[in-house]
Amino acid sequence: MTVPDQVTQSEEIMPMLMGPKVGKTRAGNIAINVGLYIVAFAAAFLLVSILILATTTTSPWDVMHALYTGSVSGWAAIGLTLEQATPILIVAIGVVIANRAGTFTIGPQGQFLMGGLVAGFVMFKFGLPVPVALPLCLVGGAIGGAIWAGIAALLRYTRGVDVIISTLLLNFVALELVDFCLNKIFLLQENVPTSPKPPQSAQLTTGERLPRIGHLPGFSVTSGVLIAIALTVAVAFVLARTKWGFRVRMLGLNPTAAQAAGVSMALFGGGALILSGAFAGLAGGVWFAGIGLRLTPGFEGGLGGEGLLVALIARRSVIATVPIAIFFGMLHSGGGYLATTGVPTNIVDIIRGLVVLAAIMPPVILHVWDNRRSLRVARRSAQRAVAGADLVEVAA
Amino acid sequence: MANPVTTILGSTMRLTAPLAFAASGEYVAERGGTLNISLEGMMLGGAFFGVVGTSAFGNVFMGLVSGAVAGLVLGIIHANLSHRLTANTFVVGLTLNVLVLGLTSYLLETMNPVSLQAGIIKVPLLHSLPIVGEALFTNRWPMFLLLIIVPLSWYLVNRTRWGLELRACGENPQAADVSGINVNKRRRQGLYYVGFMAGLGGAYLSVAEVGLFNQNMTAGRGFLVNAAVIFGGWRLAGIIGGCFLFGGTDALRLALPALGYSIQPQLLIVLPYLFAILAMCFFAKRNQAPAALAKPFERGLT
Numbered sequence: 001m002t003v004p005d006q007v008t009q010s011e012e013i014m015p016m017l018m019g020p021k022v023g024k025t026r027a028g029n030i031a032i033n034v035g036l037y038i039v040a041f042a043a044a045f046l047l048v049s050i051l052i053l054a055t056t057t058t059s060p061w062d063v064m065h066a067l068y069t070g071s072v073s074g075w076a077a078i079g080l081t082l083e084q085a086t087p088i089l090i091v092a093i094g095v096v097i098a099n100r101a102g103t104f105t106i107g108p109q110g111q112f113l114m115g116g117l118v119a120g121f122v123m124f125k126f127g128l129p130v131p132v133a134l135p136l137c138l139v140g141g142a143i144g145g146a147i148w149a150g151i152a153a154l155l156r157y158t159r160g161v162d163v164i165i166s167t168l169l170l171n172f173v174a175l176e177l178v179d180f181c182l183n184k185i186f187l188l189q190e191n192v193p194t195s196p197k198p199p200q201s202a203q204l205t206t207g208e209r210l211p212r213i214g215h216l217p218g219f220s221v222t223s224g225v226l227i228a229i230a231l232t233v234a235v236a237f238v239l240a241r242t243k244w245g246f247r248v249r250m251l252g253l254n255p256t257a258a259q260a261a262g263v264s265m266a267l268f269g270g271g272a273l274i275l276s277g278a279f280a281g282l283a284g285g286v287w288f289a290g291i292g293l294r295l296t297p298g299f300e301g302g303l304g305g306e307g308l309l310v311a312l313i314a315r316r317s318v319i320a321t322v323p324i325a326i327f328f329g330m331l332h333s334g335g336g337y338l339a340t341t342g343v344p345t346n347i348v349d350i351i352r353g354l355v356v357l358a359a360i361m362p363p364v365i366l367h368v369w370d371n372r373r374s375l376r377v378a379r380r381s382a383q384r385a386v387a388g389a390d391l392v393e394v395a396a
Numbered sequence: 397m398a399n400p401v402t403t404i405l406g407s408t409m410r411l412t413a414p415l416a417f418a419a420s421g422e423y424v425a426e427r428g429g430t431l432n433i434s435l436e437g438m439m440l441g442g443a444f445f446g447v448v449g450t451s452a453f454g455n456v457f458m459g460l461v462s463g464a465v466a467g468l469v470l471g472i473i474h475a476n477l478s479h480r481l482t483a484n485t486f487v488v489g490l491t492l493n494v495l496v497l498g499l500t501s502y503l504l505e506t507m508n509p510v511s512l513q514a515g516i517i518k519v520p521l522l523h524s525l526p527i528v529g530e531a532l533f534t535n536r537w538p539m540f541l542l543l544i545i546v547p548l549s550w551y552l553v554n555r556t557r558w559g560l561e562l563r564a565c566g567e568n569p570q571a572a573d574v575s576g577i578n579v580n581k582r583r584r585q586g587l588y589y590v591g592f593m594a595g596l597g598g599a600y601l602s603v604a605e606v607g608l609f610n611q612n613m614t615a616g617r618g619f620l621v622n623a624a625v626i627f628g629g630w631r632l633a634g635i636i637g638g639c640f641l642f643g644g645t646d647a648l649r650l651a652l653p654a655l656g657y658s659i660q661p662q663l664l665i666v667l668p669y670l671f672a673i674l675a676m677c678f679f680a681k682r683n684q685a686p687a688a689l690a691k692p693f694e695r696g697l698t
Binding site: 161166168173176180348349354356 | 431433477481482483484486487488490491492494495497498499501502503505506507616619622623626660662663665666669670672673676677678685689690694695
């Protein structure tokens with residue numbers, strides 16, 4: 001087994017290039033890894049191009065150019081990309097913590113919704129002055145998400161209910177709960193004079209929003225970005241360098257050994273799950289106070305699911321979530337610009353799906369190669385042992 | 397004006413049928429140990445390609461076949477990624493859902509399928525029964541395929557050698573492997589089956605009931621089926637019961653306001669999920685779930 005410190009290094013810095021050892025040397029190993037990634041992404045690119053050529057009169061190059069223009073061509077576009085990436089990144093960091101503890105969750109969607117909902121109540125119902133209400137709304141969002149994940153943790157460690165199943169079901173409960181609150185005037189519905197009243201909350205006024213950094217038409221981004229960056233650094237440090245982080249990682253790598261060493265499954269596994277919920281809830285709060293500014297039914301809009309995907313591509317690395325989340329943000333900001341080309345915006349969903357598939361392929365292919373090779377080696381040495389035994393028998 | 401009971405019962409049947417197609421497939425997959433999260437994508441793909449197939453072949457039967465094949469293709473992709481290669485089944489499932497939602501929405505804007513709808517069958521004599529006659533025995537013909545598919549799924553799992561092996565893979569893959577069963581192959585076959593059935597369920601929704609395809613037409617019905625399997629405690633009768641519960645609450649939500657009752661629609665929708673969670677809490681100790689559900693199997697040296 002590897003020593004923890006090596007695990008930290010290989011998992012934190014470049015997880016993608018440190019797959020199973022297939023090549024003979026370290027350099028060969030990295031070359032094979034990089035080669036596989038290039039092949040996988042080229043295949044994804046080719047599929048998207050074929051689809052565009054087959055269904056529209058636009059060239060794939062124009063689509064790529066529009067995505068580029070919308071996402072990174074100028075400071076305004078870059079700001080938009082970072083803003084879109086922010087909630088995705090916050091969700092993803094949380095999911096990485098849970099994954100590190102060996103807990104698989106599909107609950108970020110519901111936790112994101114609950115976070116946004118609680119944040120909405122804090123902003124609209126408590127009547128607090130803005131400097132108090134804004135931080136409180138983010139904290140409330142985190143608590144909302146944590147409670148939602150806490151239900152799953154409680155069910156898991158008291159009644160033995162599988163986390164995947166309970167988080168899946170809780171997502172729907174959250175969705176309906178939000179819908180309910182947005183349909184009642186005495187809860188969060190905006191009291192507009194029209195009839196029927198639309199199921200949505202009021203909009204945050206300019207003064208109530210998270211402060212923005214910079215001004216349009218230049219670089220402009222919600223200060224939620226700073227929260228995301230701070231959290232990324234903090235979580236990477238806590239996981240790699242603290243006692244708590246060590247125990248969480250130990251639990252994920254070998255639960256039996258961890259429990260034998262006194263790491264409580266309920267405390268650390270459940271704690272990691274609740275923490276991941278808090279992150280997703282915080283993402284909901286940041287989204288509401290800085291980006292969405294108003295709650296609508298299903299306001300999550302797939303962001304929680306995207307954060308989950310980012311974490312799953314990044315596998316166990318906190319640092320790796322950053323570029324991947326930014327890429328997902330680029331698809332959002334670039335997708336908005338696609339309308340100019342006449343290609344349906346949904347092409348970004350297809351690109352996203354194919355890119356995720358391309359990103360998860362190389363490690364699993366390598367893993368299968370590696371496994372087959374070990375089996376082959378084991379079989380050969382077993383045959384040799386049998387042959388040796390035969391010789392001894394003949395001699396006797 | 398029709399009898400309200402008949403109306404609600406009829407719409408319950410129509411809302412339950414697509415779930416029941418997919419659920420009888422998911423039952424098979426889950427007994428083999430795969431919690432198939434891409435069910436939603438399979439149903440959506442089936443719904444879209446069902447309409448496309450109907451339009452291309454000009455006939456409803458071929459439309460249903462196209463939908464089922466679309467689901468099967470998704471099942472094949474999912475199975476080979478997660479049970480031949482070793483990609484995490486949830487990553488693959490979530491990704492396929494994103495991909496199918498994007499692909500169907502995208503293609504919908506670039507093509508314009510001609511709509512056709514399956515014909516209605518009136519079962520002789522029975523359709524004239526009071527109250528239940530019209531609801532149960534006057535329906536689009538593909539609904540009656542359920543009379544074959546549900547028993548078939550039960551028979552496959554509980555009365556064939558293949559089903560016994562499949563259940564062994566879901567309960568104790570190591571033991572199954574040692575006794576010579578190819579665990580991942582059985583699980584792949586389970587996914588092919590659910591893909592085909594979910595695709596058929598989706599195609600039923602679009603081709604038989606609605607007659608056209610809307611963006612994100614299934615709207616979470618696949619996840620509903622996942623919940624129904626949990627609710628039913630991994631027994632086919634319970635699962636179909638769960639489908640009826642989900643379909644029934646949906647029907648009530650649509651019908652009650654029209655009948656002048658004021659209800660909380662969200663409460664009605666959320667009830668089945670709460671039931672499912674409660675059922676899990678109280679029955680989790682009874683170990684109804686296949687013991688190796690959602691746990692990948694890999695033959696190794698240790």
